[in-house]
Amino acid sequence: MKLKPCPFCGSVPDPERCFKFVDGHKWGAVVCCCEGPDVRTHYSDGREWWAEAAEAWNTRVLDTEDVRASVERTFESRIDEMKASNRILIEENQELRNQLRGFGVDA
Ligand SMILES: [Zn+2]
Numbered sequence: 001m002k003l004k005p006c007p008f009c010g011s012v013p014d015p016e017r018c019f020k021f022v023d024g025h026k027w028g029a030v031v032c033c034c035e036g037p038d039v040r041t042h043y044s045d046g047r048e049w050w051a052e053a054a055e056a057w058n059t060r061v062l063d064t065e066d067v068r069a070s071v072e073r074t075f076e077s078r079i080d081e082m083k084a085s086n087r088i089l090i091e092e093n094q095e096l097r098n099q100l101r102g103f104g105v106d107a
Contacts, residue, residue, distance in 0.1 A: 003058065005063070006032040022036070036056070039053045
């Protein structure tokens with residue numbers, strides 16, 4: 001599992017060095033300049049708990065790419081709404097001009 005950047009320093013933890021036991025061997029976590037959340041290791045020296053720790057880590061991390069993509073989607077959606085609204089205004093404006101021309105007004 002790919003680790004997201006650290007919420008504090010922004011670096012991506014090195015997967016070969018960031019999985020550490022915390023407070024004995026019962027708990028483990030991804031550790032950067034901050035740590036956690038802790039997950040049960042079942043006292044395993046192997047990598048069995050690493051995926052769970054990575055998943056837990058990724059839930060608390062602000063992924064700037066996710067935020068950027070979300071903001072972009074919101075803006076694109078709003079721009080589409082505004083374009084649709086603008087088309088309606090242009091059509092209404094044209095209709096009014098046509099009506100004015102019908103009254104002999106140069107519009
Ligand atoms: Zn950090």
